[in-house]
Amino acid sequence: MFLLTSVLVAVVCLLMVWIFQNADGGTQRRKGEPRARAEARPWVDEDLKDSTDVHQLEEDADGWQVSEEEVDHIPFSHTRYPEKEMLKRSQEFYELLNKRRSVRFISNEQVPMEVIDNVIKAAGTAPSGAHTEPWTFVVVKDPDVKHKIREIVEEEEEINYLKRMGPQWVSDLKKLRTKWIKEYLDTAPVLILIFKRVHGFAANGKKKIHYYNEISVSIACGILLAALQNAGLVTVTTTPLNCGPRLRVLLNRPANEKLLILLPVGYPSEEATVPDFARKPLDQIMVTV
Amino acid sequence: MFLLTSVLVAVVCLLMVWIFQNADGGTQRRKGEPRARAEARPWVDEDLKDSTDVHQLEEDADGWQVSEEEVDHIPFSHTRYPEKEMLKRSQEFYELLNKRRSVRFISNEQVPMEVIDNVIKAAGTAPSGAHTEPWTFVVVKDPDVKHKIREIVEEEEEINYLKRMGPQWVSDLKKLRTKWIKEYLDTAPVLILIFKRVHGFAANGKKKIHYYNEISVSIACGILLAALQNAGLVTVTTTPLNCGPRLRVLLNRPANEKLLILLPVGYPSEEATVPDFARKPLDQIMVTV
Numbered sequence: 001m002f003l004l005t006s007v008l009v010a011v012v013c014l015l016m017v018w019i020f021q022n023a024d025g026g027t028q029r030r031k032g033e034p035r036a037r038a039e040a041r042p043w044v045d046e047d048l049k050d051s052t053d054v055h056q057l058e059e060d061a062d063g064w065q066v067s068e069e070e071v072d073h074i075p076f077s078h079t080r081y082p083e084k085e086m087l088k089r090s091q092e093f094y095e096l097l098n099k100r101r102s103v104r105f106i107s108n109e110q111v112p113m114e115v116i117d118n119v120i121k122a123a124g125t126a127p128s129g130a131h132t133e134p135w136t137f138v139v140v141k142d143p144d145v146k147h148k149i150r151e152i153v154e155e156e157e158e159i160n161y162l163k164r165m166g167p168q169w170v171s172d173l174k175k176l177r178t179k180w181i182k183e184y185l186d187t188a189p190v191l192i193l194i195f196k197r198v199h200g201f202a203a204n205g206k207k208k209i210h211y212y213n214e215i216s217v218s219i220a221c222g223i224l225l226a227a228l229q230n231a232g233l234v235t236v237t238t239t240p241l242n243c244g245p246r247l248r249v250l251l252n253r254p255a256n257e258k259l260l261i262l263l264p265v266g267y268p269s270e271e272a273t274v275p276d277f278a279r280k281p282l283d284q285i286m287v288t289v
Numbered sequence: 290m291f292l293l294t295s296v297l298v299a300v301v302c303l304l305m306v307w308i309f310q311n312a313d314g315g316t317q318r319r320k321g322e323p324r325a326r327a328e329a330r331p332w333v334d335e336d337l338k339d340s341t342d343v344h345q346l347e348e349d350a351d352g353w354q355v356s357e358e359e360v361d362h363i364p365f366s367h368t369r370y371p372e373k374e375m376l377k378r379s380q381e382f383y384e385l386l387n388k389r390r391s392v393r394f395i396s397n398e399q400v401p402m403e404v405i406d407n408v409i410k411a412a413g414t415a416p417s418g419a420h421t422e423p424w425t426f427v428v429v430k431d432p433d434v435k436h437k438i439r440e441i442v443e444e445e446e447e448i449n450y451l452k453r454m455g456p457q458w459v460s461d462l463k464k465l466r467t468k469w470i471k472e473y474l475d476t477a478p479v480l481i482l483i484f485k486r487v488h489g490f491a492a493n494g495k496k497k498i499h500y501y502n503e504i505s506v507s508i509a510c511g512i513l514l515a516a517l518q519n520a521g522l523v524t525v526t527t528t529p530l531n532c533g534p535r536l537r538v539l540l541n542r543p544a545n546e547k548l549l550i551l552l553p554v555g556y557p558s559e560e561a562t563v564p565d566f567a568r569k570p571l572d573q574i575m576v577t578v
Contacts, residue, residue, distance in 0.1 A: 073562040076392055080556065081521040083401050090407035090520040097414040097512060103365055112372050117571060118379035124574050125386040126511060127526040133569050140578045168498065209457065212528055215507045215549070219526070222415060222511020223386060231379040232370040237416040237508070239501055251578060260504070267369065273362040280422050282406060285413050289429045289540060 097226060098279070103234040105272035106188040106264055111233060113141075116190055116265070119227035126220035129211030134197040135220050138251050141190055148250055149193075150185035153262075156243045157182065184236070188264035192235075193247065194221055195257035214260065221261050228265060234272075235263040386515060387568070392523040394561035395477040395553055400522060402430075405479055405554070408516035415509035418500030423486040424509050427540050430479055437539055438482075439474035442551075445532045446471065473525070477553035481524075482536065483510055484546035506549050517554060523561075524552040 081089060120137045128134055140146055157180035185191065196217040200208035210216075221237070228235055240247070244259035370378065409426045417423055429435055474480065485506040489497035499505075510526070517524055529536070533548035 072565040074565045076390060076394075076523075076557050076561040076563045077388075078523065078557050078561075079388065079521060086401060086404050086520045086522075087407070090404045090411070090516065093516050093519045094407045094411040094414070097411050097516075099366075099368065100414055101365060102416050105365075112375060115372075115375050115379045117575070118376070118383045120575050121571055122379070122383040122386050124568055124571070125383070125389055127391050127514070129528075131564070131566060133574065135574055137575045138578060139575060142578055145578050214504070215510075215528065218504045218507030219511035219514065221504075222508035222513075223515050224511075225416070225508065226512050226515045227379065227382050227386075230382045231375045232368055233375075234365075234367065239418075239504065251576075253576075268365050268367050272365040272367075274365045275420070276361040276363045277420060279413055282410055282413070285422065285424055286406070286409050286426045286428060287540075287542075289427060289431050289434050 097229055100225065100229040101234070101274045102236040103268050103272055103274060104184055104236050105269040106184045106234065106266040107269040108187045108189060109267050110189045111266055113190075115231050115233070116192075119224055119231060119233075120192070122227040123220045123224035126216065126223050128216035128220075129213065130209075132197075132200060132208070132210045132213070132216070134200065134210040134213040135217045136195040136197060136253065136257055137224075138193040138195065138253065139190060140193065140251075143186075145250070146188075146191055147186055149191060149247060149262075150182055152246045152250065153182055153185060153240045153243050154180055156241065156246075160241050184264040187269070188266040190265045192224070192263040192265055193251065193259060194224075194261040194263070195248070195253055196260045197257050199256050201256075217260050221263075224263070228263075232267075233265055234268045235265045238262045238264075386518055389514065389518040390523070390563045391525040392557050392561055392563060393473055393525050394558040395473045395523065395555040396558040397476045397478065398556050399478045400555055402479075404520050404522070405481075408513055408520060408522075409481070411516040412509045412513035415505065415512050417505035417509075418502065419498075421486075421489060421497070421499045421502070421505070423489065423499040423502040424506045425484040425486060425542065425546055426513075427482040427484065427542065428479055429482065429540070432475075434539070435477075435480055436475055438480060438536060438551075439471055441535045441539065442471055442474060442529045442532050445530065445535075449530050473553040476558070477555040479554040481513070481552040481554055482540065482548060483513075483550040483552070484537070484542055485549045486546050488545050490545075503549065510550050510552075513552070517552075521556075522554055523557045524554045527551045527553075 116139060120139070123137065124133065124135070126135075140149065161180050194217060196213045197210055198213055199210050202208050225235065225237065238261065240259070240262050247259050247262075248255075248257060405428060409428070412426065413422065413424070415424075429438065483506060485502045486499055487502055488499050491497050514524065514526065527550065529548070529551050536548050536551075537544075537546060
């Protein structure tokens with residue numbers, strides 16, 4: 001009887017161990033789920049990760065190059081306009097930019113390359129975390145390379161539309177008549193692929209942190225869009241989902257560069273149309289305190 | 290004797306349960322570490338998360354509002370300049386923006402509020418994922434609110450410098466003489482706090498996805514910086530680390546808005562200085578294929 005009791009107690013206790021273990025395993029799986037889902041839907045947390053990102057986070061613990069140099073400070077020289085001129089300039093700049101639209105119908109007519117140089121020089125004046133200037137602008141003119149880019153983008157886009165995006169996103173984009181056929185990648189005389197450099201290299205080859213590199217490169221892209229509009233060229237801002245690694249390899253960019261944005265640039269084609277929508281009025285985007 | 294054995298077996302088994310539990314706890318902590326480190330160093334993966342982000346990811350699985358509306362398409366009207374004028378415009382735009390510098394010494398002189406309206410209207414012309422326009426520009430003029438913002442930013446910045454950033458970043462920023470005293474938050478006549486709306490709401494109150502909202506808002510910020518420079522105002526682009534949640538509450542912004550960038554705006558003060566550094570030449574940021 002006593003032996004039976006002790007065996008029973010042992011069985012009950014071992015059962016408890018098993019239950020505890022399983023309960024923990026379940027918790028871990030549940031904890032793991034949101035992360036897996038986040039990786040599968042990169043557009044939700046607005047980060048364009050590819051498989052090397054996790055690796056980089058792990059490497060980050062140490063080994064970053066310490067830079068010792070001090071930079072001199074000099075007086076800032078400023079151009080100040082009279083108030084009336086400030087008003088006029090700011091009004092005209094708004095009106096110029098308010099005519100900008102994302103144009104998906106781009107003519108195959110060539111554009112002056114010196115203008116492309118100038119708009120990229122303008123983009124390169126953007127501020128960046130700790131002045132790291134973490135951007136590379138790849139200007140593609142070669143028709144064969146453009147066509148290879150189109151093939152990669154369309155292949156991935158088709159998978160995106162059919163499998164990755166889900167009915168919600170497809171429905172949202174339907175309004176804009178976006179589809180996975182990207183003719184402009186062949187017709188636009190110039191494609192500008194904007195890569196973020198997720199880290200840099202110091203003179204001795206050690207890694208150099210690029211603080212907030214995605215925000216910095218996106219800011220540079222905003223300036224680039226303004227510069228294109230100012231020059232009378234059109235584009236459409238695209239973030240080709242899941243194409244980054246293949247396009248990076250095609251264009252021989254190093255592993256520390258990740259594709260952020262692809263801009264087909266040119267003149268609008270004769271039959272170019274745009275969605276007939278308005279922008280939010282100021283009181284819906286601005287709050288004064 | 291038998292009773293003693295059964296008690297002993299029970300004690301051993303309970304001990305096993307306890308050991309298993311602790312072992313699991315240890316594993317969980319170890320697994321948690323890289324994540325905690327990632328959260329503690331958000332500038333590495335260039336995302337400004339606050340504590341509500343995980344929550345939102347979990348909610349994301351379903352419940353997003355499906356919008357059925359179709360948008361008409363209309364002919365695109367374009368202003369095309371002769372090539373010579375394109376060259377001139379693009380050159381002048383680059384030269385204007387190349388004079389922009391991040392200025393940390395801002396005079397307390399008032400600026401015309403109509404100009405602020407215009408630069409924010411210009412920023413609002415930025416493209417955004419599926420035309421969601423996921424931005425809110427909070428313009429702070431009230432001296433008390435500015436001072437409260439300064440207190441929050443300096444408190445968090447001091448912790449950042451002393452604890453969160455590590456010697457590498459402090460060393461990188463030393464070159465730029467950045468410190469945790471942010472006098473410009475009091476002196477600048479206007480602070481513009483740029484919030485990203487991480488999701489929107491449909492008419493029926495359901496959530497609406499904001500695709501790539503951080504990139505979109507950063508692009509809008511780039512246009513805002515160009516507009517400020519065009520108007521003859523100065524600013525410094527700051528991403529106040531870990532201040533987002535407190536500033537959001539201070540400014541009564543809803544939970545779907547996260548602080549991305551804070552810009553103090555005004556005229557430079559008389560004694561304003563800037564670091565004496567150059568920008569990368571075109572051949573270091575552009576590749577032609």
